[in-house]
Amino acid sequence: QTVVTQEPSLTVSPGGTVTLTCASSTGAVTSGNSPNWFQQKPGQAPRALIYSTSIKHSWTPARFSGSLLGGKAALTLSGVQPEDEAEYYCLLYYGGGQPVGVFGGGTKVTVL
Amino acid sequence: QVQLQESGPGLVKPSETLSLTCTVSGYSISSGYYWGWIRQPPEKGLEWIGTIYHSGSTYYSPVLKSRVTISVDTSKNQFSLKLRSVTAADTAVYYCARVSGGSYRADFWGQGTLVTVSS
Numbered sequence: 001q002t003v004v005t006q007e008p009s010l011t012v013s014p015g016g017t018v019t020l021t022c023a024s025s026t027g028a029v030t031s032g033n034s035p036n037w038f039q040q041k042p043g044q045a046p047r048a049l050i051y052s053t054s055i056k057h058s059w060t061p062a063r064f065s066g067s068l069l070g071g072k073a074a075l076t077l078s079g080v081q082p083e084d085e086a087e088y089y090c091l092l093y094y095g096g097g098q099p100v101g102v103f104g105g106g107t108k109v110t111v112l
Numbered sequence: 113q114v115q116l117q118e119s120g121p122g123l124v125k126p127s128e129t130l131s132l133t134c135t136v137s138g139y140s141i142s143s144g145y146y147w148g149w150i151r152q153p154p155e156k157g158l159e160w161i162g163t164i165y166h167s168g169s170t171y172y173s174p175v176l177k178s179r180v181t182i183s184v185d186t187s188k189n190q191f192s193l194k195l196r197s198v199t200a201a202d203t204a205v206y207y208c209a210r211v212s213g214g215s216y217r218a219d220f221w222g223q224g225t226l227v228t229v230s231s
Contacts, residue, residue, distance in 0.1 A: 001175065034216040038158075045207055045224050046158065051217030089158055093216050099146045100171045101216070103158040 002026055004092050006104035011112050012080045020107045021072040022090030028071035029092060035073035036091040036101070037066055039084075046089060050075060077109070085111040114138040116208050116222035124202075124229050130195040134208030134222060135188070141166050142186040146211040148218065149182060149193045151204040159204075163211060164191055198229045 003025040012018040022035060029035060035053050038046040048057050050066035053073065063079045073090055090104040120132035134147070141147065149161040162172040164182045172180050176195070184191040195202060205224040212219065 036216070036218060038218075045221045048217065048219050048221070051212075051219070052215045055215070055217075057217075057219060091158075091160075091218065098171050099148070099163045099165075099211050099213070099216055100173055101160045101218075103150075103160060106157045 002094060002102050004090060004102050004104040006088075006090060006107045008105070009108040009110065011110045012077070014080060014082060014111055016080050017076065017078045018080060018109065019069070020075045020077075020088055020090075020109070021069065022074070022092065022104050023072045024092055026094070029068060029073045031068070033073070033092040033094065035066065035068075037064075037073075037075045038089045038091065040087045040089065040106075049088075080111055082111050085109060114210060114220040116210065116220060118206060118208050118222045118225040120225060120227070122226060122228060124198055124227060125231050126199055126229055127197055130193070130198050130202060130227055130229070132193045132206055132208075132225065132227070133190050134192070135190050136210075137189070139210070140186075141184060141189050141191065144213070146171075146213060146216075147184065147191045148209045148211050150207045150209060150218075150221075151202075152207070152224070153201075153204040161193065161195075161206075200229050203227065203229045 005023045037050040040046040054066040091101045148163040179196045181194045207224045209221045
């Protein structure tokens, strides 16, 4: 069974920068895994932020960016705002053409 | 604006079948896209359950494949989830979502519905 791993928690100061990563047990994450990133706040449904590694949705603030970094998918938050405190999940796809993804365990980002 | 809304019983007995429906508004299911179900146990992470195409083709998580059936009713603009032989481990918030082809972006989600498995 494929496992997708994220940092359990990260802390960042307001105005700072933080990078979250997303690793795959099958090896390097590539654009073929179509990495997606989601933000979830308590009591709310996940909100889509990034798809296809680095493409922002129309509602995604400019301070969020996605990339591939050292064989992992990465989400960077620049100029962090207090409202960015949330759980962040990555989603990877496998199996060529199969629209069934595997989520990472989530990263809790604390703004302190 | 595309909107999705989950509905169904909030309480299911162990060994029975969990049944949920997702009603889509603002977009016709028959126009395309994949439609997925995702769940989240209390205080835990997200888990993909399965996906259906508007044509009826289905794709399931290998972990749940033996117990899951997803179907679509284009006349009602709805798609549904059935999960058989449930246990307490199936207690979760269940979400439905729209998934694009190609880029597989899961852009629009429902608000989620909590299903508790208990006698």
